Amino acid sequence: MKLMIVEDEVTIRNLLGETIEKWGHTIVKVETFDNILQLFISESPHLVLLDINLPTFDGYFWCNKIREISKVPIIFISSRTSPMDMIMAMNMGGDDFIQKPFDTDVLSAKINALLRRTYSYLDSQQSVLEHRGVVLNLDDWDVSYDTAKTSLTKTEFTILKMLIQHKGAIVSRHKLMRSLWKDENFVDDNTLTVNINRLRKKLMELGKDDFITTKKGEGYIIQ
Incomplete structure (x- = not known):
């Protein structure tokens, strides 16, 4: 599976990339944030890991843009911890919300569970x-x-x-x-x-x- 990482903090972006590759997935790292949607369209990932705090436009904006064209699973990963942030993430089309700092084992379980739910019965459901x-x-x-x-x-x-x-x-x-x-x-x-x-x-x-x-x-x- 191909996972797209939209994370402004380089250290966390690299940690996510290294961890996900160990699980056997392919990664796409977003390193410039002016046109995330165009990269999403060209790469066609199976799941998106999306931070809220991003340059130019925040994660809510990009989640909404992706949802206009795709039902791909989206997991928000953010240091924001208020209930309103979690509610906003879900209302904008997010499928899950993980707070920073996160445990990589928990993240792995959530990603794999979401991928299974989304793609295991793809042909019969979509x-x-x-x-x-x-x-x-x-x-x-x-x-x-x-x-x-x-x-x-x-x-x-x-x-x-x-x-x-x-x-x-x-x-x-x-x-x-x-x-x-x-x-x-x-x-x-x-x-x-x-x-x-x-x-x-x-x-x-x-x-x-x-x-x-x-x-x-x-x-x-x-x-």
């Missing part, structure tokens, strides 16, 4: 898939980016769903065609190409260029 700001609604086959939205055909929906579910990995044309055949759509090689092109055009109209990358002779990938 109603949307989200990656880099693109949100695919699994109930009505709509895809949206920022404030724009469009509808997909069943074939386009199946292709985009499969690519997002395998983000970071190349999905072969053969695997895509097998998935579409399973869904009772007859798709040959030319039909797949046509649908990929239509899907790309719809994503471009939403303002998301180059979301799907062709790997010549291999297939397609969303990174």
